[in-house]
Every structure is written in C-alpha cells, then in structure tokens.
Amino acid sequence: MYRIHNKCRICSGEEMDEVLDLGLMPLANDFCDAHQEHSGYAPLKLLWCPRCTLAQLSVVVNPNILYYNYPYVTSKSQTMLEHFSVLTGDLMVECGKKSVVEIGSNDGTLLEYFAKLGFDKVVGIEPADNLRTLAKKRGIESYRGFFTEATALDVVDEIGFTDLVIARHVFCHIDNWHAAIHALGVLCGKDTVIAIEVPYFPDTIAKVEWDQVYHEHLSYMTIPAMQAALEGSMLHLSKVTHYPIHGGAIVMLLKRNDCGIQPGSLESPKVTLADLHKFAESQALQVKYLRSTVLSHVAEGKRVVGYGASAKSTQWIQACGFTRKQIKWVCDNTQQKQYKLMPGSDIPVVDEGALTRELPDYAICFAWNFAEEIMTKEKIFKAKGGKWIIPHGEIKIV
Numbered sequence: 001m002y003r004i005h006n007k008c009r010i011c012s013g014e015e016m017d018e019v020l021d022l023g024l025m026p027l028a029n030d031f032c033d034a035h036q037e038h039s040g041y042a043p044l045k046l047l048w049c050p051r052c053t054l055a056q057l058s059v060v061v062n063p064n065i066l067y068y069n070y071p072y073v074t075s076k077s078q079t080m081l082e083h084f085s086v087l088t089g090d091l092m093v094e095c096g097k098k099s100v101v102e103i104g105s106n107d108g109t110l111l112e113y114f115a116k117l118g119f120d121k122v123v124g125i126e127p128a129d130n131l132r133t134l135a136k137k138r139g140i141e142s143y144r145g146f147f148t149e150a151t152a153l154d155v156v157d158e159i160g161f162t163d164l165v166i167a168r169h170v171f172c173h174i175d176n177w178h179a180a181i182h183a184l185g186v187l188c189g190k191d192t193v194i195a196i197e198v199p200y201f202p203d204t205i206a207k208v209e210w211d212q213v214y215h216e217h218l219s220y221m222t223i224p225a226m227q228a229a230l231e232g233s234m235l236h237l238s239k240v241t242h243y244p245i246h247g248g249a250i251v252m253l254l255k256r257n258d259c260g261i262q263p264g265s266l267e268s269p270k271v272t273l274a275d276l277h278k279f280a281e282s283q284a285l286q287v288k289y290l291r292s293t294v295l296s297h298v299a300e301g302k303r304v305v306g307y308g309a310s311a312k313s314t315q316w317i318q319a320c321g322f323t324r325k326q327i328k329w330v331c332d333n334t335q336q337k338q339y340k341l342m343p344g345s346d347i348p349v350v351d352e353g354a355l356t357r358e359l360p361d362y363a364i365c366f367a368w369n370f371a372e373e374i375m376t377k378e379k380i381f382k383a384k385g386g387k388w389i390i391p392h393g394e395i396k397i398v
C-alpha cells in the first residue's frame with residue numbers, strides 16, 4: 001500500500017529531520033460502505049530536508065489506491081466557484097486564449113470556465129474514472145491517467161503546444177517532481193504559461209493548519225523549494241500570486257527559460273526547523289483542546305456532529321480519537337461521500353439536510369475554509385440555538 005520515502009525528492013538528501021508524527025492514519029478520502037474493504041492505515045510523519053527546505057512525508061502511498069476512484073469534487077462550494085472566476089480572469093491576462101490543459105482536472109468545473117471564455121481547445125488529464133465521467137457530462141474531455149511524459153506527448157500530438165497549463169492542488173501530490181517538471185516542459189512552447197496552485201506552506205505553518213497534512217499531500221510548498229526543484233530544468237518560476245482559497249494558496253507561474261522575459265525578484269518568507277517544531281507543539285494543543293471540548297459537551301448530554309466530510313475531517317476525528325459516541329454523523333453535500341463511513345472512525349456521512357432535520361447542539365465545521373459560506377447557508381441551525389465549532393487556528397465556538 002505504501003513505501004518508505006527517506007530521500008528528499010528535490011536534492012536526494014538523506015539527512016531529513018522528523019518534525020511531526022501523527023501515527024498510523026487512515027487514508028483521508030477512503031470513504032467506504034460497511035461491506036467494502038477499507039484501504040487500511042499508513043504512517044503519517046512529516047520530514048524536513050535542511051538542504052533544500054522541503055517538508056515531505058515519510059511514506060508514499062500507492063497513487064492508484066488514492067486516486068482511481070476519488071470522492072472529492074471541486075464544484076461543491078460557491079467560494080470555490082468564485083475563486084475559479086477570479087483565477088481564470090487573472091490567467092487570461094497572462095496567456096493566449098486558445099488552448100488550455102488541466103492536470104488533475106477533476107469534474108471539469110474549472111475547464112468549463114475556460115471553454116466559456118472562448119478557449120477552443122480545452123483538455124483535461126485525470127486518473128479518476130468517476131471524475132472523468134462527471135467532466136464528460138459538462139462537455140469536457142479528459143485523458144485517463146496520471147500526468148507523465150507519455151501523456152504530455154499524447155496531448156502535444158493532439159493539440160500542439162498549449163497556451164496555458166494549469167495544475168491545481170496536484171503538484172504536492174506528485175512523488176517524482178523531476179519527472180513531472182520534465183513532462184511539463186514537453187507541453188510547453190516558448191510562450192506557454194504554466195500555472196501551479198498549491199497550499200502555501202508558510203500559511204499552513206502560521207495558521208497551524210496541520211489538518212492539511214495527510215497521505216495525499218506528499219510535499220509542502222515554499223517558493224525556495226520550487227526554485228530548487230526547477231534548477232537545471234528548461235523552466236523557471238516567473239511570478240507568484242497569493243489567494244485565500246483552502247486556508248492560503250499560491251499560484252506559481254512557470255515559463256520556459258528561453259521565453260525572452262526575465263523573472264522579477266520573488267519575495268518569500270523562510271520556514272525554519274524551529275517554526276516546524278512550534279507547529280508540531282501547537283498541533284498537539286489544538287487536538288487536546290478540541291478533544292476535551294467535545295468530550296465535555298457530550299458528557300453534558302449535548303449532541304455533537306460534523307459538517308463537511310473533508311479530508312481534514314478525517315485528520316481531526318482520528319487525531320482526537322472520536323467515534324460515533326462523540327460525533328453522531330458528519331454531513332456533506334457530495335453524493336459520493338453520503339451514506340458511506342468516515343475513514344478510520346466509521347462515523348456515518350449523511351446529507352446536509354440532516355443539520356436542520358436533527359438540530360444538534362454543536363456542529364464542528366470541518367470545512368473551515370468554507371465556514372462563512374456554510375454558516376450563511378445554515379442560518380436555521382444557529383437561529384434554533386445550534387453552535388458552530390471552528391477547528392482552525394485558535395478553535396472558536398460561534
């Protein structure tokens with residue numbers, strides 16, 4: 001199911017420091033029916049390479065297990081759609097308006113924006129069969145499989161060099177960065193713009209978003225790490241823009257070295273080993289706090305549920321050791337997660353309507369990145385006396 005990763009994926013350094021150990025964890029998106037075989041548990045440890053400053057996991061879970069049937073769909077939040085609208089607008093300024101290739105194109109939501117903006121070649125690459133089917137329903141065609149040199153060559157054969165390549169929240173899921181960077185080069189003509197969106201690790205650290213650490217996220221991105229990874233390749237980092245999505249993300253624009261434009265200087269806060277040790281200490285305190293808060297409410301006879309069966313929810317539930325004794329259910333608007341069981345804890349996932357049907361006393365908003373949207377939508381819960389617990393940074397009860 002997994003293999004040990006003990007050499008830095010940028011510099012092959014073997015002297016990596018262990019900075020966070022979450023123990024054995026289930027795969028964050030392994031939602032199963034009761035009778036289905038669960039994928040099981042794998043160690044979840046964060047290592048730090050002092051040479052190139054990349055934080056990375058100590059194991060690599062087989063990507064076929066993680067991604068061939070993937071329950072997360074990008075179209076389930078209004079906030080995300082607004083982000084897509086801003087992002088496509090920003091990228092239109094950077095590139096020509098003919099062809100776009102998206103790596104990890106999910107259900108085709110983002111590519112549909114580009115199709116509507118008048119791009120005439122819109123192509124996805126997506127390993128998950130269920131997601132390619134959803135994309136097809138939107139009129140988006142996607143190549144089957146992971147992003148490799150072979151796929152890049154197929155795409156170039158079909159549409160030539162593309163104006164824009166976009167990869168949202170996939171780069172940190174990739175094990176072999178050097179192969180991926182090489183394959184990106186294959187897609188690129190002189191004027192191609194590559195846009196890579198990733199969670200921004202300095203934000204993850206500063207806001208103690210430890211729940212972003214799970215088996216899918218093999219690496220944790222900083223600008224110096226990306227620059228180190230690109231060294232010696234035909235690409236360079238030309239621009240970085242920060243966006244608030246998913247608790248803080250950056251979009252890095254990459255161009256070919258021979259594009260004729262010199263990159264400007266890129267500012268980047270440094271993450272240090274000391275920051276990571278502090279992060280690990282704060283993580284333990286957050287878990288202790290949520291656990292004791294929930295246990296004391298349950299002891300008083302209050303009903304506690306979860307809202308949003310995000311990957312992050314698996315991390316919280318597992319780290320706090322919650323079972324359905326503490327959390328009755330987690331509701332979610334994603335059909336593929338509903339009426340399944342949460343990975344590890346087997347807490348049931350139900351539809352969103354459960355919140356107003358059952359009016360529990362407390363709902364933990366595990367999709368804290370969409371808390372505003374969710375709280376606005378679920379006004380009745382609050383009006384009837386329900387309280388939100390927001391497990392992000394200093395845990396808040398609203």
Ligand code: DWN
Pocket residue numbers: 072076077078169216246307308309310311312313331332333334337352367368369370373374377
């Ligand atoms: O990298 C990744 C990031 C970008 O997305 C993936 N590995 C997996 C995924 O992480 P996540 O599952 O933590 O993502 P979200 O978008 O925070 O998940 C939110 C969950 O909440 C989804 O299952 C949808 C659900 N939801 C809901 O039920 N009602 C969301 C909203 C806004 C709602 O109103």
Ligand code: ZN
Pocket residue numbers: 008009010011012013049050051052053054
């Ligand atoms: Zn390294």
